[in-house]
Amino acid sequence: MRKILFESLVTDPLTERPPSPDDAAIAELAAAVDRAARRRLGRSLAIREVDAGSCNGCELEIHALNNAFYDLERFGIRFVASPRHADVLLVTGPVTKNMREALERTYRATPDPKWVVAVGDCAVDGGIFAGSYACVGGVAAAVPVDLRIRGCPPTPTAILKGLLALLDASAAKNPERSSKAGR
Amino acid sequence: MATLIETISKGRKVESHRPWPRFTVDAGTWNAVAARLADGQATLAGLWGADDDVHMAVVDAADKALAVVSLDCPQGTFPSVGRVHPPAIRLERAIADLFGLLPEDAPDVRPWLDHGRWGVRHLLGRRVDVADAPVDYPFLGAEGESLHQIPVGPVHAGIIEPGHFRFTANGETVVRLEERLGYVHKGIEALAAGADIAHAAKLAGRTSGDSTVAYTLAYARAVEAALSVAVTPRAVWLRALMAELERLANHFGDVGAVCNDAAFTLAHAHFGILRESVLRVADDCFGHRLMRDCVVPGGVAIGLDDEGAASIRVLVAELGRRFPALVELYDNTASVKDRTFGTGVLSQALARQFGAGGFVGRASGRDVDARRWPGYPPYDELEFKVPVLSTGDVNARVWVRIQEIDQSLSLIGQILDRLPAGAARVEVPRGSGEGLGLVEGFRGDILVWVRLGGGRVERCHLRDPSWFQWPLLEAVIEGNIVADFPLCNKSFNCSYSGHDL
Numbered sequence: 001m002r003k004i005l006f007e008s009l010v011t012d013p014l015t016e017r018p019p020s021p022d023d024a025a026i027a028e029l030a031a032a033v034d035r036a037a038r039r040r041l042g043r044s045l046a047i048r049e050v051d052a053g054s055c056n057g058c059e060l061e062i063h064a065l066n067n068a069f070y071d072l073e074r075f076g077i078r079f080v081a082s083p084r085h086a087d088v089l090l091v092t093g094p095v096t097k098n099m100r101e102a103l104e105r106t107y108r109a110t111p112d113p114k115w116v117v118a119v120g121d122c123a124v125d126g127g128i129f130a131g132s133y134a135c136v137g138g139v140a141a142a143v144p145v146d147l148r149i150r151g152c153p154p155t156p157t158a159i160l161k162g163l164l165a166l167l168d169a170s171a172a173k174n175p176e177r178s179s180k181a182g183r
Numbered sequence: 184m185a186t187l188i189e190t191i192s193k194g195r196k197v198e199s200h201r202p203w204p205r206f207t208v209d210a211g212t213w214n215a216v217a218a219r220l221a222d223g224q225a226t227l228a229g230l231w232g233a234d235d236d237v238h239m240a241v242v243d244a245a246d247k248a249l250a251v252v253s254l255d256c257p258q259g260t261f262p263s264v265g266r267v268h269p270p271a272i273r274l275e276r277a278i279a280d281l282f283g284l285l286p287e288d289a290p291d292v293r294p295w296l297d298h299g300r301w302g303v304r305h306l307l308g309r310r311v312d313v314a315d316a317p318v319d320y321p322f323l324g325a326e327g328e329s330l331h332q333i334p335v336g337p338v339h340a341g342i343i344e345p346g347h348f349r350f351t352a353n354g355e356t357v358v359r360l361e362e363r364l365g366y367v368h369k370g371i372e373a374l375a376a377g378a379d380i381a382h383a384a385k386l387a388g389r390t391s392g393d394s395t396v397a398y399t400l401a402y403a404r405a406v407e408a409a410l411s412v413a414v415t416p417r418a419v420w421l422r423a424l425m426a427e428l429e430r431l432a433n434h435f436g437d438v439g440a441v442c443n444d445a446a447f448t449l450a451h452a453h454f455g456i457l458r459e460s461v462l463r464v465a466d467d468c469f470g471h472r473l474m475r476d477c478v479v480p481g482g483v484a485i486g487l488d489d490e491g492a493a494s495i496r497v498l499v500a501e502l503g504r505r506f507p508a509l510v511e512l513y514d515n516t517a518s519v520k521d522r523t524f525g526t527g528v529l530s531q532a533l534a535r536q537f538g539a540g541g542f543v544g545r546a547s548g549r550d551v552d553a554r555r556w557p558g559y560p561p562y563d564e565l566e567f568k569v570p571v572l573s574t575g576d577v578n579a580r581v582w583v584r585i586q587e588i589d590q591s592l593s594l595i596g597q598i599l600d601r602l603p604a605g606a607a608r609v610e611v612p613r614g615s616g617e618g619l620g621l622v623e624g625f626r627g628d629i630l631v632w633v634r635l636g637g638g639r640v641e642r643c644h645l646r647d648p649s650w651f652q653w654p655l656l657e658a659v660i661e662g663n664i665v666a667d668f669p670l671c672n673k674s675f676n677c678s679y680s681g682h683d684l
């Protein structure tokens with residue numbers, strides 16, 4: 001173990017330079033953030049991930065955000081275990097009818113201000129599962145959606161861009177934000 | 184004593200079914216096959232419905248034969264296999280939900296995939312429209328002093344798929360775990376019915392996202408068998424190359440995740456780096472990090488140039504250099520071993536009864552691997568070992584995966600050395616027929632059965648290895664502490680989506 005730790009000290013970090021936030025995503029968000037602009041968020045986002053029927057491909061790439069290359073936490077973005085601690089719900093999957101109630105209850109359990117990000121083609125409009133008897137067909141059919149990130153699955157970079165846009169859009173609307181602790 | 188084939192050949196052989204035989208039998212023979220399963224002479228490989236029929240894929244232990252047995256159910260009922268052979272119970276509950284075909288004298292008649300939310304019942308068979316109302320779902324009881332229940336899910340604390348776990352515990356010790364699944368049922372088989380062959384391939388590749396190569400391969404092999412399509416040598420080898428890369432990525436990710444659940448984040452971080460490096464090379468070579476939609480009926484939809492092949496060689500060399508240090512790290516860290524040793528033991532008897540595939544079965548003494556038997560090309564020309572251990576604990580499951588990583592690294596090297604040139608895709612004719620595909624995904628054997636008619640899929644059944652692993656997770660957690668559940672669960676890593684369909 002000592003050798004591995006030592007090697008980590010002397011080699012450069014693997015972490016990538018941050019991608020620039022997605023312009024389309026910023027435009028979509030500006031509207032959403034208006035609603036909550038007066039709230040103080042701080043440059044920090046707590047995310048609760050909800051799989052609402054995904055094939056698990058989207059989860060794999062969301063997981064990848066935590067690896068050494070993308071290192072999500074350096075942006076102040078982190079995953080939390082409870083919707084009660086979350087600012088953002090990151091929802092994947094076409095929303096199966098069997099998961100709809102659980103998603104709605106998770107949404108209600110998340111305190112305001114909150115944002116919902118639909119991750120992946122399925123979450124955006126049902127994707128390949130649209131029209132199934134067992135699917136609602138996209139997150140927006142169950143809860144209001146603020147940001148859509150396409151892809152099957154979207155790459156970690158695409159998800160990261162979307163989340164950074166979420167942070168930037170809220171910062172632009174609310175320059176004197178301080179830490180979330182005061183909320 | 185008659186062999187399986189002798190027993191079932193009393194029925195009528197279905198000529199259009201390939202490559203393994205299918206026989207339509209009467210209820211007596213159906214029960215005789217169920218009895219073979221019950222005495223352990225045969226292993227259940229699948230049980231599914233199609234219109235008004237039920238089909239069961241069976242592997243016979245003695246004559247190493249694989250066959251499908253079918254029974255007509257004009258009355259809408261069939262003799263329950265689960266009555267004598269518990270691994271069939273959940274499959275029969277799914278058949279009842281989707282087709283309205285009822286297993287007679289079944290031990291458990293609760294719905295399984297159907298939570299009462301679809302507004303319709305038995306969509307694939309005897310369809311009835313109903314109102315959307317959650318079904319009443321009584322959990323199994325547990326009796327004794329000072330027991331309490333802990334309901335968990337469907338939404339879990341981590342970034343994982345949804346399902347409900349109902350623990351009954353005495354203090355910290357789990358007395359009973361009952362799973363309730365079906366939350367991610369998307370209706371994949373209904374979407375595939377009537378779809379064209381190419382579209383159904385996409386659905387197959389989205390059954391369990393982590394096994395997209397293995398699923399598309401199993402589906403493509405079933406379609407190619409049904410239509411007697413011979414794919415080119417280059418396609419065969421490129422498919423195996425991608426399948427081994429997929430196995431590597433999943434094994435790296437999951438071994439790291441097990442370490443993480445034992446609070447060993449250093450190993451998690453390093454395994455995560457290895458996983459990511461595999462995905463990046465896959466992206467560069469094949470245009471998609473998970474290699475989705477790369478395997479198609481008729482061959483592969485991608486190419487691999489010399490530069491790509493060279494980058495995979497560099498990757499394999501780099502992984503081969505870094506991996507041993509991580510194995511040592513896992514093996515020499517007492518705090519992790521303390522968590523994984525002797526935890527979540529799966530007995531060999533249960534693994535055998537359920538026909539558990541993959542590292543779950545192999546860590547509990549089952550010497551099985553679909554690449555070796557029934558086998559498919561190019562693995563007959565490649566050298567590899569199938570690691571088998573006997574202790575059946577979390578550590579054994581991790582070790583089988585560690586050894587499989589070594590095997591996959593070697594396989595990738597062999598494949599690149601011998602990758603044939605030439606075309607990588609042939610035309611798939613429009614035609615009719617039935618085919619079965621059995622492929623070893625990282626999690627175990629994936630079975631796909633198709634019935635094609637006039638260039639379209641009439642019926643496609645996809646059976647995830649998890650069907651025979653999920654029930655075993657309930658057994659291994661018994662007597663363990665609640666806090667070890669995440670570790671046990673991760674060491675199985677069953678697919679929710681692959682199971683729920």
Ligand code: SF4
Pocket residue numbers: 053054055056057058092093094119120121122123127128151152153154389392
């Ligand atoms: S968008 Fe693609 S990867 Fe994500 S859940 Fe849907 S099918 Fe799976």
